[in-house]
Amino acid sequence: MVRLILAAGSMAALCVSVVWFATIVFSSLLIFGESTVQTVLVFGFYVYCVLTLVVPSEHKLFYVLSIPILTQFLHLLQKYDFPPGANSPWRLLPFIIVDLHIVSALIRFKTSLTATQKGVAASWIALNFLSIIISPNLPGIITGAFVLVVITLPLYFCYLSLCSERPSFSTDLERSLCLLFILLAFGTFGLVFLGAQYKGASNLLVTRNISDTNVTMAYFILLWPFALRYAGRSRHTFLLTLLLVLLFAVVVLLSFSRGAVFIVLPYLFSTLLIISNLKQVVWFSSIGILLSAAFKDLLQLINTELAYSWQLRFADFQAAGPALQKLQEASGRAEIRRFAYKLFLESPLYGHGTGSFELLGPGYREAHSMFFTILAEQGLVGMLYLYALFLGLGYCLLKTKVSGRQYRLLPTALCAYLLFVHSVGSVWVIIPAKSLTINCIAPLLLLCMYHYSKTICESSPSLYHG
Structure with a gap:
C-alpha cells in the first residue's frame, strides 16, 4: 500500500506542478476552472489520466480503476458554465482517455x-x-x-x-480498491465541510449533500469488502480495520442520509461480525456506540451549520414507528x-x-x-x-x-x-x-x-x- 500511495501521490504531484507552471506561462488555460486552483486541479486531472495510463507502472490496475471514481469529484470542480449533462465533452474526457487505453491493452494482449x-x-x-x-x-x-x-x-x-489472468490479481485489486475507499472517504469529508460554507443556506447544504452522498454511499458499500480483505492481509490488521471502520462510520453519519443510517450502519456491523472474533466485535461496537452518542455534540463544536443540518434531517424520526416507512413518507x-x-x-x-x-x-x-x-x-x-x-x-x-x-x-x-x-x-x-x-x-x-x-x-x- 505504501508503494502504491507514493507512486500515485508522486504522479498526482507531478501533474499538478506541471499544470501550475503551465498556467503561469499560458494564462489562456484558466478557462478550465473558476479560479487558478480549480484550473490546476481540473486540467491536472486530465494530465493525470494521460500520464498514468501511458507511463509503464506496476500499479496500472489502480490507475485504470481510479479514473471513474476520482471523476466523481472532478465534476464538482469544473466550471459551471461548461455544458452540463452527459453530452459534455469536458466531463466525458476522462472516460474517453481510459477507453482508448483499454482498447490499446486489449489489442496488445489477448x-x-x-x-x-x-x-x-x-x-x-x-x-x-x-x-x-x-x-x-x-x-x-x-x-x-x-x-x-x-x-x-x-x-x-x-x-x-x-x-484476472495474473496470479496477483486478487491482492492487487484488494489494495487498489482499499486505497480508493480511503480516497473516496476523505473526498466526501471535503465535500461536506466545503458545503458548510454556504452561510445561511442550510437547506441548500442538506440537499446538495444528499444528492452526492446518497450516490457515493452505494460505492462505499461495494468497496467495503475489498477494503476489509486488504486489512485482513496486513501486518496490523486490527489497527487498519479500526481506521477503516471509523472512516466508514463517520462518512455514514456525515451523509445526512436517513437511508444510509438505517441501512449502511447495520451492514457495517454485520460485516464486522463476519471477519472479527468476539473480542474485536466488542471493541468495534463500543467505539461505535461512543461515536454515535457523542456525534451531534462533536459536530456542534466543529461546525454549527452541519449540526443544524443533521438535526433538520432526522427531526422527523424522533417519534416511534417503522424507520423505512417513515423514510418513504418523508421523502x-x-x-x-x-x-x-x-x-x-x-x-x-x-x-x-x-x-x-x-x-x-x-x-x-x-x-x-x-x-x-x-x-x-x-x-x-x-x-x-x-x-x-x-x-x-x-x-x-x-x-x-x-x-x-x-x-x-x-x-x-x-x-x-x-x-x-x-x-x-x-x-x-x-x-x-x-x-x-x-x-x-x-x-x-x-x-x-x-x-x-x-x-x-x-x-x-x-x-x-x-
Whole structure:
C-alpha cells in the first residue's frame, strides 16, 4: 500500500506542478476552472489520466480503476458554465482517455472470454443500444450513454478479465480498491465541510449533500469488502480495520442520509461480525456506540451549520414507528414510484428508453428505486435481463464462501447494495441530461466483484476441480 500511495501521490504531484507552471506561462488555460486552483486541479486531472495510463507502472490496475471514481469529484470542480449533462465533452474526457487505453491493452494482449461471457457482453451492448435509441431524451444523453454504457463498461469487463489472468490479481485489486475507499472517504469529508460554507443556506447544504452522498454511499458499500480483505492481509490488521471502520462510520453519519443510517450502519456491523472474533466485535461496537452518542455534540463544536443540518434531517424520526416507512413518507418516494409505474403501464414491454424518466417523470433523474426506474425505462425485457445478471453475480459470489468465512463479505455487500438502490435511490449508470455528475462506478465495482470471485473460485482446489 505504501508503494502504491507514493507512486500515485508522486504522479498526482507531478501533474499538478506541471499544470501550475503551465498556467503561469499560458494564462489562456484558466478557462478550465473558476479560479487558478480549480484550473490546476481540473486540467491536472486530465494530465493525470494521460500520464498514468501511458507511463509503464506496476500499479496500472489502480490507475485504470481510479479514473471513474476520482471523476466523481472532478465534476464538482469544473466550471459551471461548461455544458452540463452527459453530452459534455469536458466531463466525458476522462472516460474517453481510459477507453482508448483499454482498447490499446486489449489489442496488445489477448484476452480469452468464455462463450457465456461473450454472450453477456454482446447482449448487454445490443439491449442497451436499442434502449438508448428509443429514448425521448436522446438529444440530452446520446454521447454519454454510448460512451459509458455501450463502450466503457464492456471494455472494463474485457480488461478485468485480462487482468484476472495474473496470479496477483486478487491482492492487487484488494489494495487498489482499499486505497480508493480511503480516497473516496476523505473526498466526501471535503465535500461536506466545503458545503458548510454556504452561510445561511442550510437547506441548500442538506440537499446538495444528499444528492452526492446518497450516490457515493452505494460505492462505499461495494468497496467495503475489498477494503476489509486488504486489512485482513496486513501486518496490523486490527489497527487498519479500526481506521477503516471509523472512516466508514463517520462518512455514514456525515451523509445526512436517513437511508444510509438505517441501512449502511447495520451492514457495517454485520460485516464486522463476519471477519472479527468476539473480542474485536466488542471493541468495534463500543467505539461505535461512543461515536454515535457523542456525534451531534462533536459536530456542534466543529461546525454549527452541519449540526443544524443533521438535526433538520432526522427531526422527523424522533417519534416511534417503522424507520423505512417513515423514510418513504418523508421523502415522497412513494409518489415518485407510482409515477414510474404509470410510465411502465404505457410501455410495459421495452419501456421508454434510457434516461427517459428524467424527461417524462416529475423532474427527478430516477425513481429513487432501481426496480421502478428500470421498469419505466426498459420495461419487462430490461428488468428481467438486469435481474438475471444480478442473480448470476450472486451465484458467483456465494460460491466463494467455500474458500473461507471472510468471503461472505461479497454476497453480503451485494445484498446491501441491492437493498440500498431499491429503497434509497437507484445508483447505477448516471447519465443525466442536465446535472453535473456522470459516472458508471457502481456497475464497474460489480464487475470487479465478479472477476474477483471468479479468481477466488479458480484458486480453490475444491471449487476448481469440482
